Amino acid sequence: MNTAPILVIGSTGKTGSRIVRSLTEKGFPVREGSRNSAIPFDWEKPETWAAALAGVKAAYVSYFPDLAFPGAAAKIEALTKAAKAAGVRKLVLLSGRGEAHARHCEEIVRNCGLDFTLVRAAWFAQNFSEGYLQAPVLDGVVALPAGDIKEPIADVDDIADVAVAALTDDRHNGELYEITGPRLLTFAEAAAEISSAAAIPVQYVPITLEQFHAGMLDIGGPLIADVFTEICRETLDGHNAYLTDGVQRALGRAPRDFADFCSNAAASGAWKKAA
Structure with a gap:
């Protein structure tokens, strides 16, 4: 096995932490890429990138906080150049489904001169269990500016x-995999499934974009509120x-169902209220 490490940028995030664990279990050498890792990687400190990329054969790229944020495309482009200079052979980019800014970043990676795979993901199921909606679920009310649209919620x-x-098989070079769950759900239906699995009352309440923006102001300030409101406007x-068939094409199996996610999250204690 090649001893050159695989760099996982965003190694403490929802996807990155799982990728690190899976690669490690499979016996691949992994370099974690976060601000506090042994060899730090910080999107806001490009001077950390060269050391993190040194000797790496492939890198998973998850941009924090989101590819829709101002300056994201410029940083993705700078990273591709740094990766090429470091001798990295392949990049795997996590992208957002239905987002124009994310598509622009995809094209940067597609045209950077390195091998690549694009992983374009729908709404994360885990937003309800380990993301910013976990607390609202526990409080019994999930409020989003989504009306009654249906979403193909994807399992992280x-x-x-x-x-x-x-990252580990060149057969995926040049591919775009768009990841969705196996069925469409309204957020009211998702809340009902969570409620049933967790045995707690959970209600979905549709709100306006203006109401969502006001709530996000309290959580993250003006920039966070502006960007995430625009993401909701664009995608919801x-x-x-x-x-889509991204999971089937990449892995030869069906994607995980939201009901299975709910059962697993409930069993893990994700929705257990503190005593």
Whole structure:
């Protein structure tokens, strides 16, 4: 086995932590890429990139906080150049489904001169269990500016499995895998399934973009509120309400169902209220 490490940028995030664990279990050498890792990687400190990329054969690229943020494309482009200079052979980019800014970043990676795989993901199921909606679920009310649209909610474990396959097998070079779940759900239906699995009352409440923005101001300030409101405006309009075969093409199996996610999250204690 090649002893050159695989760099996982965003190694403490939802996808990155799973990728690190899976690669390690499979026996691949891994270099974690976060601000506090042994060899730090910080998107805001490009001077950390060269050391993190040194000797790496492939890198998983997850941009924090989101590819829609101002300056993201410039940083992705700078990273591709740094990776090429360091002798990295392949990049696997996590991208957002139905987002124009994300598509622009995909094209940067596609045209950078390195091998690549693009992993374009729908709404994460794990947003409800280990993301910013976990607390609202526990409080019994999930409020989003999504009306009654349907979303093909994707399991992060599927996204990680596809990324691991892409990082370790050249058969995935040049591919775009769009990851969705196996069925479409409204957020009201998702809340009902969570409620049933967790045995707690959970209600979905549709709100306006203005109400969402006001709530995000309290959480993250003006920039966070502006960007995430625009992401919702762009993606929660129904144009993503269709299924794709990314998991099937990449892994030869069906994607995980939202009901299975709910059962597993409930069993893990994700929705257990503190005593």
